[in-house]
Amino acid sequence: MTLRIRRTAVALVAVLAAGALSAPPAVAGGRTAAPEPPSRRAEAAFVVRDGTRLSVAGRPFRFAGPNMYWLGLDENVGGTDPADPPAVDHPTYFRIRDGLTTARRMGATVVRAHTLGVSTGNPKSLEPALGQFNPEAFDRIDYAVAEARRQGLRLIVPLTDNWQYYHGGRYDFLRWLGLSTDDDGALFYTDPGARAAFKQYVHTLLTHVNRYTGKRYTDDPTIMAWELGNELNGMTADWVDDVAGHVKALAPRQLVAAGSQHGTDPAVLASPHVDISDSHYYPPTAAGIAADAAAATAAGKVYLAGEFGSGQATDDLLDQVAANPDVSGALFWSLFGHHDHSGFVPHGDGFTVHYPGDTPAMREAVSALTRFAGKMSGRPAPAVTGDRPLLTAIDADYGITTLRWRGTAGAAGYLVQRRGPGGAWATVSGTRPLSADDAPWYDLTTPVGRVTYRVVAVDGTGAAVAVSPPVGTDPTADQTFDPLEDWFVTAGHSDSLRRTPTAGGVLVAPARGRPGELRYQRDDLTAATITVASAGRPKAVVEVSADGTTGWRAVRPRIDKAGHGRYTLSVTGLRDVDGIRVVWRRDARFAVASVALSARSDSVTSSAPGAFALTAPAPDATGVSRLAALDWSAAPGAAYYSLTVSEHADLSAPLVAVSGLRTPGFTPTTAWPAGVTLHVRVTATNGYGSTSANAAFTTRADLPGVVVDDFDTYPSDEALTAAYPRNTGGDPITTTLAPAGEGSGHSMRLSWTPGASGYAGVIHNLPAAQDWRGTTGLRMWVEPGADGQQLTVQFVASGFYWEKTLTFTGTEPRVVEVPFADFAPPPWATPGPLDLGAVTQLSLYPGGATGPSSLRLDSLGAYAR
Incomplete structure (x- = not known):
């Protein structure tokens, strides 16, 4: 087929090519060329405050966009496979560029980015230790600011954090100075030494000259506002006036924002040096936003909803926000772009947004957020796309070719095309565009002989917007880019x-x-x-x-x-x-x-896969968990597996019918039927044939209520950890499989070490929303590791947070039942009604210990009485 790339995409590529941010090191006769300017557009004007409103060059300025906290220092940097364990490191230039382009595609005009300003206490931070500054940490901050400038985006940059996350915060200054962190770190606001150390950090940051733009940060209109900190609780009026005045003196043409965790802060509203009052919402409500906006503007401040949970992004809510003239801006939490090698950057806090959306619910939210941005800015989202896709790996798996590719910001999907020697390009991935998450993708029609592949990025209409460089291969070779x-x-x-x-x-x-x-x-x-x-x-x-x-x-x-x-x-x-x-x-x-x-390739054969068998549940097993995963031994020479599960021996009307499974195992997203015999067929396939294995097992009778997790579905500790990732803001904690506490299978052991953060926990995003209506409370089997241990159980129901802290006497195992009437909203969350119709998340925070500790959990569920 002949591709006609949309002109807007070609024009964008040309602009990108002209906008190199720096010259290569020492490549031209011993000379290093001077960096080119990041944009040839006219110098942008500063955003200015006019009472309770904002303007740019005399025109009203309202905005929407994302939080992208990771732009300067990222906790999600992993290996070549997106499933690799994350690590803290500076984000790649591609991730920064791709993420900001994605924000533009969603209509953003402003991005709030914590780690462009909050960068203390980590070896890779701007200030790893008191008074010791790391010049290399400025590079990604410089690049992100320059790239935002090139793309016409504005930035809101917090200067510290109320919480003890990987990128640091206000507690770092207290620990460095040997000051007490008691009373929620109150000395940060009252101790002269802590204040002086923080102001020195602010001075170093704000007066830095960007290596890519040649501009001092305080002279760059790209940085719309400096925020005193993220969700700073306990600020005193004296501290707000002093620090905000310090920022204003350094950056008189930029705005100052401030806000605490909830509502509006009296110290912020009273300060003559603060321009913007920032409030956060989990979940957002139109009434709550309107009340805070009215309070802020009544005090003469510009109002900003600096964070709101993306899961509640609907036209009904956001239209009300856009219609409220007191709301100058609103920024959702939070946006991530493509992984450097394949798929998207993963993040497990329950509010992650990828464009155009991983699930139907996320796609609806992305569409609503994009429309909202257009209503706030007064112009539609631009049809921009980023770097062209790249085929990063092509592997020959026993006669079947698998492909991985790096995605393109702004693309709605991808077509995989193939051609033989002297032939024309043909789409082999089907008529429905693939998602970036569909990689690795299997070419089930892989021909014998040499072929060439390419990936075509398409927009929502199916028009091609970018094409990867072609890569040739054959069924005996692996390619890596x-x-x-x-x-x-x-x-x-x-x-x-x-x-x-x-x-x-x-x-x-x-x-x-x-x-x-x-x-x-x-x-x-x-x-x-x-x-x-x-x-x-x-x-x-x-x-x-x-x-x-x-x-x-x-x-x-x-x-x-x-x-x-x-x-x-x-x-x-x-x-x-x-x-x-x-x-x-x-x-x-x-x-x-x-x-x-x-x-x-080390995966070459000329025959069908060898014999294999179902290993779990054991063939003809009874009383099997309704959440049980299926496992089978690896079939020699298998490129992929297909699975069929049915209540009927002839496998008709299947409950599950999937193909293209890369590894020998399957975890269901919904519970198996209760008390029935299920028939299973697994087929191993390669380029030369197929081999099948059959088995059956019987599930146990249903229990009253809803099973949340009995930990029998996880084939390994790694799979359990992937389902229960650590809250990275807390102290170290690990999850491992342990012997069953109740019934058969496994339990989960939580092991943690109390530390500076003051809490440790894991977050479990349910594979599908559960309906707990008609149940009475939560039930679980627990074995404490020590007398006096605690466990805070937290869940999200219809967007609102609820939690209850349990304290255990003794170490004997027990079954605990907690009525929903005992749960209450956490002190940091927006209160709301208890609607159990859509429960999406369950988190566990153990505590009450002074040293390394552990406890076991089993049979988590909502019980009915």
Whole structure:
């Protein structure tokens, strides 16, 4: 087929190409070119306050957009697979660029970004320890500000945090100074030393000169407002006046915002130095927003709903907010973009938004938020798209090709296309566009022989907006593409290497005058293509190794010109090679833009998969949990599995019929029927045939009420942890499977160590909303690990939070029943009615211990009386 890329997308690519934020390091005859300006548009005007309203260049300014707290320091950085454990690190340039482009696609004009300002106490923070500043931490902050500026977005930047999250907050200053954190850290507001240390931090941040724009932060209208802190509780009037005055003195043309966790703060409303009163809502209600907006504007302040839960984003709510002239802005929590290698950046707090939406509910919320942004700004969301998609991995799995790709900001979906030698492109992924989350995608019609793939990003009408570079492969080879935004694909690199962002990626090279190396290790490498930037024919050294670690020997790559200032270094015909590296001599003048590797697949066969069997539930087992996962042994040579489950022996009217399962196992999202025999067929398939295994099991009789979790569905500790991720703002806590406490199967053990955060907990987002109406309370089997332990049980029902703290006497196991009448809204949450019709989240926070502790839980459910 012939692709006609929409002109708006082409124009955007051209703008991106012209807007490189920095030149490659030392690539042009020993000279480093001066950074280009991030945008050629006319200098933006500052947002100014006119009483209780905002304006820009004399025009009224109202706004909507997301919170993107992670832009400066991210807790969600993982490995090449989005399922890898997260770690705290600086976000990649791609994630920043992709996330901000996504915000624009949703109509945002303002983004609130905590870690552009809150960055203390972590080794990668701006201020890791008192008075010690980390210049490298400024790089991503600089880039995010420059990229927001290029895209015409404004920023609200908090300066500290009320809470003890990974990126730091006000308690860091107290601990550094040896001050007490009692009384909710009140000394932060009253101790002169703490105040002086914080003001020094603020001064260092605000007076910094951005390396990409050449502007001091205080001179950049991109930063619309500095917020004294996120949800600061306990602020005194003296502290607000002093710190807000300090910010105003440093940044007289920028606005000052402030707010506490709930409602409006009297100290904020009274301060002459504060422009914006910020209030937060979990969940949001039109009445609550209207009441706070009226209070703020009556005090002469601009009003902002700085956070509201995305799960309650509906046209009914947001239309009322948009119609209220006292509301100058409203920002939802929270937006994440694409992962660097495949899918989206995962985050498990229950309010994560991906564009255009992972589920029907999220898609509805994204649509409502986009319409709301248009009503607030007075213009529709622009049809922008970001970097073109990239095929990051193509694997040959026993005759079936699987593909992973990096998504494109603003794309509504993707088509996978394939062509044979001399043939035309044909869409092989079906007529319905795929989601970025559909990767890895299986080409079930993989032909024998060499083929070429590409991924086409499409908009909501199905029009192509961007196309990935094509990648050729065959059923015996694996392909890996490294865009070099992170180090997860590499096997190692010298500390001398630095990344330089450009409009469409990064360039990697050593600091000037230093040697360096970039190393990869793959079994049975056959070829590599290294794309470099260089002013002339690059003097690059490429070496290979039999084991990937020793015995390096130089090879002579084929060098081809690939555009202005770009060359490809190609090495082919490799045998008995497991490693390849690029070496920079001290006088080298080139930078690496990407690396593509080809290796012989270790998943090659010429016959159908071997025999296998269902292992759990055991064949013909009885009394099986209604939440039980299915597991089977791996079939030798299987590329994927198909599963059918039915109440009928002939497998008619199946309860489950899925295909394309990559691993031997399946976890249901809804409970199996009670007290029935279920018949199971698993089929293992590859490019040469199929093999099936059959079994049956009988579920146990139904219990009155609703089963939330009996922990019998998880095949491993890793699967349990994925379902119950740690609240990263709290102290360390782990989840592991333990022997059953009640019935059969497993229980869950929570193990934690009390620390500086003062709490530890896990959050379980239910796979599907549960209806607890008609039940009386929550029931659970508990085995405390010590006398006096506590457990706070928290759930979200119809958007409102409810919790109850239990205290245990002794360590003997017991069944606990807690009536719903005993639950109350947490002190930090918006009160609301107890509507049990849609329960979406259950969280567990153990406590009452002074050292490493644990307790066990089983049979969580809502009981009926």
